[in-house]
Amino acid sequence: MPRRRVTTDIPSLGVIDRAAAQVGRQIAHALRTAIAKGELKPGELLPSTRTLSTSLRVARGTVTEAFEQLQAEGYLDSRVGAGTRVAPMLAEQPRPARSSRSRKAETMPIDLPPRATKLAEVVGAFTPMPEVPFAIAVPAGAVAPDDHWRRLGNRVRASRAAAPASYGDPRGLMELRRAIADYVRKSRAVLCEPEQVVITAGTQQGLYLAGRVLLSRGDRVWAEDPAYPGMTAVLDDLDLVTTRVPVDEQGIDVDAGIAICADARAAFATPSHQYPLGMPISMIRRKALLAWAARQGAWIVEDDYDSELRYAGHPFPSMQGLDPQRVVYLGTLSKVLFPSLRLGYVVAPAPLIDAFAGARALLDRHSPTADQHVLAAYMQEGLFEAHIRRIRGVYAARRATLIAALTRHMPDGVTLQPSDQGMHLLLWLPDGADDVRLAQASLDAGIVVRAISPMYHQAPRAGLMLGFGGFAPQELEAAVLRLRHVMDTNGMQQAPRRKSRRAS
Ligand SMILES: Cc1ncc(COP(=O)(O)O)c(C=O)c1O
Structure with a gap:
């Protein structure tokens, strides 16, 4: 059976200032701190209210008030004839960090639950890319509502x-x-x-x-x-x-x-x-x-x-x-x-x-x-369908510009996937080319292309997705020249097998 604590065993009580206001609250706060710091352990007997009031030189009622508050909060257990103890249940709870609000505590490493680890890997795929050609889904300018x-x-x-x-x-x-x-x-x-x-x-x-x-x-x-x-x-x-x-x-x-x-x-x-x-x-x-x-x-x-x-x-x-x-x-x-x-x-x-x-x-x-x-x-006022008719025309023109520029400027071995819809085009790279590396090099050069190979599970092919939706024809043409430059300066090296994915 643990011995009853005496006041001098509880250093946190040393901060009580009798001259200041709300001494009962100060005592309650000091006891919470003592429990958090381990000066008082779960199940341990506290000094009696009489002993505490004498040693702190405060009214006994003030100490009783603090005890009652901490009982209500679940920190203390009090039984008639058995004295007041630190609640044993507190042993099952993790000890609060010394200062849970400090930046240091926030960045302390913790073991992530397995699902949290998997979910944290997902977020990168949803982090927006810069809104430069050929980012996908940027309805700006003439195609914005x-x-x-x-x-x-x-x-x-x-x-x-x-x-x-x-x-x-x-x-x-x-x-x-x-x-x-x-x-x-x-x-x-x-x-x-x-x-x-x-x-x-x-x-x-x-x-x-x-x-x-x-x-x-x-x-x-x-x-x-x-x-x-x-x-x-x-x-x-x-x-x-x-x-x-x-x-x-x-x-x-x-x-x-x-x-x-x-x-x-x-x-x-x-x-x-x-x-x-x-x-x-x-x-x-x-x-x-x-x-x-x-x-x-x-x-x-x-x-x-x-x-x-x-x-x-x-x-x-x-x-x-x-x-x-x-x-x-x-x-x-x-x-x-x-x-x-x-x-x-x-x-x-x-x-x-x-x-x-x-x-x-x-x-x-x-x-x-x-x-x-x-x-x-x-939708009810017919504006939605009118909007779709309008943007379809704008997208068609942008798409035609991009196809023409790619046809003129892409190196041998790079081919365009036939398609007749959507807001992106797909360029196939020569077999074994490293589309992920090219996508990174493009980003460094101020354009955004998306690598296709990570979207495959088996037999990946290297390719790049190019969005044309949000960009004027002259921006697309300039970006094609830049992409060509990136291809020329980075070559089309063999790709290692890897999995990295982007969504949207
Ligand atoms: C094939 C496909 N499905 C679903 C979505 C998700 O779209 P939403 O913005 O409606 O969530 C996208 C977004 O780009 C997509 O490309």
């Missing part, structure tokens, strides 16, 4: 509809769900009612929600190879077992997928515009994918991130329209409006909607209501 967006936004925000309000529906604002359902029915041949739409914070969240709602830890899933790193990172984070299925000129190779892993529970794909290669999934493959999914009772998650921007003919119809019961469709406003808006949508079979809304509510309840009102009005 014009004055209509600003004026309408001001008007809607000043109205009662967008005034500060309580929580909203996790499914999203009904006006916006209606506007989106109208839009995707017409422009993407998606078969849906407004009730099947859940508003998200963009497709990144849509991917996460789809994984959460449709799959359980350890389930097998297909992902394209190569694929969008922000998607494969989601599958990893959800502890799913991912099979990477190769992509050829017709899109995902369904037979190969069946040969490797026939019993997957879902396939995550970019059917209209393979990311990053650019081809759509052919009709034969679409049918094969849907037939496999129907046989297996599997889901198809369709990431339709930028198919509004097709330059030859009309956008491809969605896969969802071919089998609305089996396909979960994900759309985003990031490409056609701007990424910082953080608005997108899921279209799912009606019986899944509450589950999507529940998963959404657990993450962040819902998207900001005022922003949803602004977007709903923008």
Whole structure:
């Protein structure tokens, strides 16, 4: 049994200033400090209130008041006849750092939990790149939403509809769900009612929600190879077992997928515009994918991130329209409006909607209501479709400029991947070239290109993604010359095998 402490064993009590105010609080504070420093250990008996009041030369009631406060806070245990002890439970808690607020303490190394380590590795892929050519998704200048967006936004925000309000529906604002359902029915041949739409914070969240709602830890899933790193990172984070299925000129190779892993529970794909290669999934493959999914009772998650921007003919119809019961469709406003808006949508079979809304509510309840009102009005007034028509023309011109400049200035062995949509082009480098090294050298030279090889799981090919969306023709032309210079000065050395990934 521990002996009872005497006052002189507790140096922290030495700071009590009887002449100053609130002596009871001072005593409580000194005892907390003594416990934190280990001068008083869990389970140890404190001096009696009588002893303390005598040695500190304060009224006994003042000491009693301090003890009662510390009992209420859980620091002390007091039992009639047994005296007052430091609460034994404090032994189970980590001792507070000496000064938890000091900078030194904040930077002290700690053992990260395994999931924290994995998540910390992800953030680099989402750290924005400088907004210089050929960064992807910078809707600046002529392709930024014009004055209509600003004026309408001001008007809607000043109205009662967008005034500060309580929580909203996790499914999203009904006006916006209606506007989106109208839009995707017409422009993407998606078969849906407004009730099947859940508003998200963009497709990144849509991917996460789809994984959460449709799959359980350890389930097998297909992902394209190569694929969008922000998607494969989601599958990893959800502890799913991912099979990477190769992509050829017709899109995902369904037979190969069946040969490797026939019993997957879902396939995550970019059917209209393979990311990053650019081809759509052919009709034969679409049918094969849907037939496999129907046989297996599997889901198809369709990431339709930028198919509004097709330059030859009309956008491809969605896969969802071919089998609305089996396909979960994900759309985003990031490409056609701007990424910082953080608005997108899921279209799912009606019986899944509450589950999507529940998963959404657990993450962040819902998207900001005022922003949803602004977007709903923008769509209802026809401004959204007019905006898409306008930017498609601007992007087409920029794209043509970039293709012409690349054709003129790229060295032998560098080829352009055929594609007719989106906001980026893909350059193939000669076999074995080090695209990651070239991307780093480009950044040092003030341009941004994205290396393709890290997006592959097997048989990586070296290539560079070049975004053209946010840059005027003359900027693109100048940047092509700079890229050529980087290629000339860095050569196309062999690449070591490595994994580093960027998203967006
Ligand atoms: C293929 C693909 N899917 C999803 C996303 C995520 O988009 P969002 O901004 O809507 O989260 C991106 C972003 O670039 C993308 O390229």
